[in-house]
Amino acid sequence: MSERISRLCDELRIKLHGLDRRLEALKSNGVATFDHSQDVLEGQLDRVEQRIYDHRVAVEAANARAKAWVAEKKSGLHATHVLRNEKDKIYLLESEADEAETYASAAFELAAAAADEAILAVLHAVLARNKADQAAFPEMSPPG
Template identity: 70%
Template sequence: MSKRIGGLCDELRIKLHGMDPRLEVLKANGAASFDQSQEVLESQLDRVEQRIYDNRVTVEAANVRIKTWLAEKKAGSVAGKNLWTERQKAYLLEARADDAEAYAIAVFELAAAAADEAALAVLQAILARNDADAAVLPKVE
């Protein structure tokens, strides 16, 4: 494996390990929602919203890189087989590999952002369910 691919794998592994604790918290929230106070859930919601806000520039850049890569890939495949014979030059192959690695990282960044969006949706659902359940309970006077 090349150093570049090894570095890519390490970077993806770090991001994956960062997602794992967030997914575990999300799983725990679904199981323990009635044991947690409204304030705790709202605090978690605020943290997830802030993380999504903080990552918005990264996500936007990842979207641009993905669209660019897909457009270039489509343009290359439409050009025909003669293009592939020209791409036998080492520097063109290196550029192609760099582009593919950047695409992989961008897609992974979007996956991490999607996990945050999923966490946000679950917290919003838990809070909404708590509100609905509280509305049905008889009022204690």
């Protein structure tokens, strides 16, 4: 495995671990009082929305890189190359490896962005459920 791919795997593992920690925090906040958990959840929602906003340009670029790689693979551009000698073959293989690593990098960026979107969706769902529960059981809601 190349150094670049190894680094990408490590980065994704770290991001997934962070996602797991944030989801565990969400679950534990659900046990807290409504008033406290509402403030905590809204703060988390703001941070995740900001993170998504901050990374939007990088995500758009990663999406473009991924689509370009897929389009190139579908078109079979590399199959049209005439290999004159071993040096051409090595160059082509190196180029294909570089492009595949770029695609992998883009896919990892998109996966991280999808994880943030999933967290955002969970936060919205938990906040909506809290509001529904508060409306259904007003006696359990904090005085306001």
